[in-house]
Amino acid sequence: MAPKIFIDGEHGTTGLQIVSRLQDRSDIDLMSMPAEQRRDPEVRTKFLREADVAILCLPDDAARGAVALASDAGTRFIDASTAHRTDPAWAFGFAELSDGQAARIAAAQFVSNPGCYSTGAIALIAPLIAAGLLPTDYPVTINAVSGYTGGGKQMIAQMEDASRDDAITAAYFAYALTLAHKHVPEIMRHAGITRRPVFTPAVGRFAQGMLVNVPLHLDLTDASSVAEIHAALDIHYGGSEIVNVVSLADGAPPRLDPEELAGTDRMKLYVCGLEGSGQVNLVASLDNLGKGASGAAVQNLDLMIGG
Incomplete structure (x- = not known):
């Protein structure tokens, strides 16, 4: 049955x-x-x-x-x-x-x-904690932009009906500026971090899609290179049909489109940064209504x- x-x-x-x-x-x-x-x-x-x-x-x-x-x-x-x-x-x-x-x-x-933002942030951070490359008390910063469908029916109507008194006309806006977003506790718990992250979410004038960005300073981590960060993520997600790890070390980063995976249930993790710079820029791309x-x-x- x-x-x-x-x-x-x-x-x-x-x-x-x-x-x-x-x-x-x-x-x-x-x-x-x-x-x-x-x-x-x-x-x-x-x-x-x-x-x-x-x-x-x-x-x-x-x-x-x-x-x-x-x-x-x-x-x-x-x-x-x-x-x-x-x-x-x-x-x-x-x-x-x-x-x-x-x-x-x-x-x-x-x-x-x-949560949608949480999925991207945890996907980037948790494997690095598990591999011993990122201290649990690392001062994590998370910046993200989502399609407006993540805000539910009211926000969808505000974005799509310009005649409403409460219509949203901005192309993009940041919110949760008190740093009290509801996704923070689950990010901390499931990513394995003990220091509260600075999380700044935003909404763009597109329906579905999302980018979640976690920048790292290598001198505050136990990783020695961009390649080591990439390898840890690649090992963690090796064989996954849903999560794909993309390395951009030593190459000019492309313009990442938050609608890249709209309409899919997949996620891409980008490892960006010039080797030797001491910095890594991690970005998760996903559909806020798909994998999110x-x-x-x-x-x-x-x-x-x-x-």
């Missing part, structure tokens, strides 16, 4: 993307509440408890509530909210994080889907159901 999959919050941005990835698959039974019953708590509870896997595309409090409604029924969860990303009882849904992470996800009842959200959720689902 095909596993029953229920997307709680299927009409939000991430939920719609997950539906589009799953709706034509014959190996699963995709459950969907009738539109007229979406606000009926009894119907929702029934769907949650009957599902083999529930994918939560909800605000944090609603996600916690959904888990409370059905965890005792044996329902397995993939939570796309921030609610459980630092909870040790939940498997972190970044399969490439370590050798055993995919197996942990596959066996878990509870899986937390990473719905694509990762489907990857985790496939691990959980053995797909």
Whole structure:
């Protein structure tokens, strides 16, 4: 019998993307509440408890509530909210994080889907911590730009409807300037850093795509060269069909396009810098709704159901 999959919050941005990835698959039974019953708590509870896997595309409090409604029924969860990303009882849904992470996800009842910015930052930092090249207390700086779909339906409307009173007309804007972005705790926990990073996210006037930049001073690390940094990342992700490591040592860096991987579920990690300069510029390129959200959720689902 095909596993029953229920997307709680299927009409939000991430939920719609997950539906589009799953709706034509014959190996699963995709459950969907009738539109007229979406606000009926009894119907929702029934769907949650009957599902083999529930994918939560909800605000944090609603996600916690959904888990409370059905965890005792044996329902397995993939939570796309921030609610459980630092909870040790939940498997972190970044399969490439370590050798055993995919197996942990596959066996878990509870899986937390990473944030989009977090995916890029953790992908760059965690392998260097694990290899002993980056001290856990390194003063990490993260600069990033995302497509506006990461802001959800309200931001999409503000960006795409110029007639709105609250329309956003800027080509690009930085935010979270208090340095209190919700992704910081999960970056620290899963990248393995102990010093709070300076994280400056931004939104550009493009729908999907993302660049996450982590610059390093080699004299503050235990790495001796750009090549050593590249080798550590290349070894960590060797053989991955999803994450590709690109070295630009001794070459002029190209202009990196944040829309490079829009519409895909892959990620590229760029290792930039002139050998001997003492500096490395690391950049992760991904789709904020692909590997950064719905694509990762489907990857985790496939691990959980053995797909």
